[in-house]
Amino acid sequence: MDIEQLMPHVEALIFASERPVTLMEATEMISQSMEEPIDGERIAICLDAIREKYEAEFYPFHLRETGGGYQFLTKKAYHKTVLQLNGDKFIKKLSTAAMETLAIIAYKQPITKAEIEFIRGVNADYSIQKLLEKELIVITGRNEDMVGKPLIYATTKNFMDYLGINGPGQLPVLKDISTIEVVMPTNAAEAQPEAPSAHVEEPAMVVMEDGSLLHLGE
Secondary structure, three states: OOHHHHHHHHHHHHHHHOOOHHHHEEEEEEEEHHOOOHHHHHHHHHHHHHHHHHHHOOEEEEEEEEOOOOEEEEEEEHHHHHHOOHHHHHHHOOOHHHHHHHHHHHHOOEEEEHHHHHHHOOOHHHHHHHHHHHHOEEEEEEEEOOOOOEEEEEHHHHEEEHHOOOOOOOOOOOOOOOOOOOOOOOOOOOOOOOOOOOOOOOEEEEOOOOOOEEEEEO
């Protein structure tokens, strides 16, 4: 079967799927439907041709490699229109805490809950649970080198699909902070004011409610 005959089958497969279809999946399923082995390279050529085909301006959608596979997605110019159709279905609202936790996991994965809490400075139980429920993160195993062998968290294919990326390596690059000077907390003892010299008299002062200074003894 030549490329022109294969293309409609690849298109139909991706169109009917609710999730991104990988090259391997497309090759296996089309081989089964054709009842003959199909070379994965030929499917890859079909995918490239389909992608080029739908880049034409008069198509409201295009083929994108996202979430580890291929999927037809609406072009940006039509997002607002599509959003009118069950808008809540396409919007997953996350709290600020959940967004912070998700960002830490995305950039530091694989990571444990203790490491997340060390970075955020607060308990992350609730945020992690919500992210698991929304299938944005997943438990990938345990850290055998840490005490208690804590669970390890990473982002899911759903997360990558929402962002339109294929892996953590395609996340936006964080600003390089390696050259920023870190100011360490001042030691309390070092923060005490120096005692005035014996030959200098410093009048005691207090700050009034209106912000004015009152010199005691005046």
